[in-house]
């Protein structure tokens with residue numbers, strides 16, 4: 578049986594509601610860190626005007642590839658093998674999407690993520706990043722503070738990122754923040770454009 582993340586089932590509808598607007602005229606979306614592929618299948622089915630090109634790091638590709646093979650619509654091709662630290666990513670898109678990845682990566686990998694975005698995002702193009710963030714050094718909820726502790730217990734390199742530091746990396750790649758949506762369960766959907 579294919580692995581299924583409950584969080585994806587809970588957050589896919591509110592995320593889609595934002596993406597319908599943000600990616601209304603987008604032709605190709607590159608997804609980084611596609612995980613189980615639940616998002617890729619759901620977003621590709623519900624955004625039929627675009628191609629949803631998912632990817633993940635080489636060690637995590639197996640289940641993503643299997644889900645897309647079994648459940649993916651025609652506009653969700655087989656996933657690419659992309660580790661954010663290996664540049665160039667070798668793919669250009671006018672949309673880039675990544676969910677729940679920046680707190681899993683080390684800070685160095687987060688920096689590498691934005692370098693890759695800078696190289697792969699076409700102009701004009703939009704970047705959407707979903708996940709928890711801190712603002713002014715504060716968590717947006719007690720549950721996010723607890724989540725940070727559980728991340729640190731799994732690996733000291735992980736952690737909820739500061740919005741201001743992430744936005745600085747985006748700015749250095751010529752991206753401007755155009756929206757910051759508060760999402761269910763104390764997550765954010767950040768949108769930049771170039």
Ligand SMILES: C[S@@+](CC[C@H](N)C(=O)[O-])C[C@H]1O[C@@H](n2cnc3c(N)ncnc32)[C@H](O)[C@@H]1O
Nearest residue numbers: 610611612633634637659660661676677678681
């Ligand atoms: C918590 S999972 C999120 C998966 C999915 N996007 C979701 O929202 O359920 C984190 C994902 O980040 C990916 N990831 C971690 N480090 C990465 C790296 N260096 N390059 C690319 N992907 C990475 C993992 O393989 C995994 O798929």
